[in-house]
Amino acid sequence: MARDKITIVGAGNVGATTAYIAATKQLGDIVLLDIVEGLAEGKALDMAEASPVQLYDSDVTGTLDWEKTADSNIVIITSGVPRKPGMSRDDLLTKNVQIVKETSEKTAKYSPNSIIIVVSNPLDAMVYTAAKVTGFAKNRIMGMAGALDSARFSYFLACELGVSVEDIKCVLMGGHGDDMVPLPRFTSVSGIPISELLDEEKIAELIDRTRKGGTEVVNLLGYSAYYAPAAGTVKMAEAILKDKKTVMSCCAYCGREYGVGGYFVGVPVVLGKNGVEKITELDLNKSEQAQFDRSLAHVKQLAAKVDKLL
Numbered sequence: 001m002a003r004d005k006i007t008i009v010g011a012g013n014v015g016a017t018t019a020y021i022a023a024t025k026q027l028g029d030i031v032l033l034d035i036v037e038g039l040a041e042g043k044a045l046d047m048a049e050a051s052p053v054q055l056y057d058s059d060v061t062g063t064l065d066w067e068k069t070a071d072s073n074i075v076i077i078t079s080g081v082p083r084k085p086g087m088s089r090d091d092l093l094t095k096n097v098q099i100v101k102e103t104s105e106k107t108a109k110y111s112p113n114s115i116i117i118v119v120s121n122p123l124d125a126m127v128y129t130a131a132k133v134t135g136f137a138k139n140r141i142m143g144m145a146g147a148l149d150s151a152r153f154s155y156f157l158a159c160e161l162g163v164s165v166e167d168i169k170c171v172l173m174g175g176h177g178d179d180m181v182p183l184p185r186f187t188s189v190s191g192i193p194i195s196e197l198l199d200e201e202k203i204a205e206l207i208d209r210t211r212k213g214g215t216e217v218v219n220l221l222g223y224s225a226y227y228a229p230a231a232g233t234v235k236m237a238e239a240i241l242k243d244k245k246t247v248m249s250c251c252a253y254c255g256r257e258y259g260v261g262g263y264f265v266g267v268p269v270v271l272g273k274n275g276v277e278k279i280t281e282l283d284l285n286k287s288e289q290a291q292f293d294r295s296l297a298h299v300k301q302l303a304a305k306v307d308k309l310l
């Protein structure tokens with residue numbers, strides 16, 4: 001049986017780390033592509049040379065040549081500039097729209113049946129760009145943000161409560177910005193609502209840290225996070241390739257769901273071999289829906305900017 005083929009576009013911090021985690025989990029054969037000569041080839045060779053120690057048989061190759069990506073099952077788009085201290089994700093829009101446009105066109109040409117996971121920022125606008133450019137069915141295009149934001153919230157909660165990270169289950173919705181919508185009402189520790197374990201003030205503090213989680217790392221490093229983003233991306237790829245029917249938050253196309261009206265935004269979904277197989281509709285209360293609507297308005301503004309740039 002042939003192995004699955006995963007192309008990762010962009011061999012920078014997020015792309016290379018995604019490749020390495022995916023290889024160690026033996027998700028399939030990996031092609032890492034970049035426009036910088038030697039970068040993807042060098043990192044892929046380094047990863048391949050780690051395989052006898054880490055014991056994985058995944059083939060990891062690096063290239064500048066899109067032909068080597070042909071017929072991938074999954075294409076993960078990480079190409080694009082990351083933010084620096086003082087920048088918001090939105091500041092990346094003009095530059096990254098052109099990069100994601102180009103890489104989406106190539107993806108549609110060489111892997112017309114693939115499922116695309118976009119990681120480049122500003123995330124929701126870049127997923128919108130990839131969808132517009134490729135014309136792929138909406139279930140085959142999605143963005144990674146909820147996996148990361150949920151991981152951050154889970155980590156902060158686990159540290160605060162002194163419990164295993166494995167026990168935390170949470171849902172985040174909205175765009176991948178500071179106006180994301182963590183939902184404490186749907187967050188639990190092995191089924192125990194967090195409202196039973198923490199007071200409102202503490203929950204609000206952890207939500208605020210989650211919203212600013214990306215900025216916290218940017219300010220420490222001088223560039224943006226990549227271990228947790230890569231881990232979140234691999235979780236999505238694994239759910240799809242292993243047809244796990246994983247319930248998780250991701251940036252997905254919503255028509256009538258949540259009153260979105262045809263945009264890509266963060267919602268809880270079921271991920272399986274067909275990509276986004278279902279959008280889970282929660283009965284949001286007034287305050288939750290208002291926060292979601294505010295975040296969605298921001299996502300729509302960015303999509304309008306993309307329309308002008310494409």
Ligand SMILES: NC(=O)c1ccc[n+]([C@@H]2O[C@H](COP(=O)([O-])OP(=O)(O)OC[C@H]3O[C@@H](n4cnc5c(N)ncnc54)[C@H](O)[C@@H]3O)[C@@H](O)[C@H]2O)c1
Binds near residue numbers: 033
């Ligand atoms: N969705 C999220 O949660 C999340 C988290 C972290 C980073 N990001 C975003 O992911 C993107 C990548 O971040 P990073 O830290 O890996 O940046 P990076 O600068 O380390 O890597 C980006 C890579 O893309 C390559 N690239 C640029 N144009 C290309 C093209 N046309 N074809 C192929 N490769 C091309 C660059 O050469 C570079 O190697 C950024 O936009 C960043 O904001 C998103």
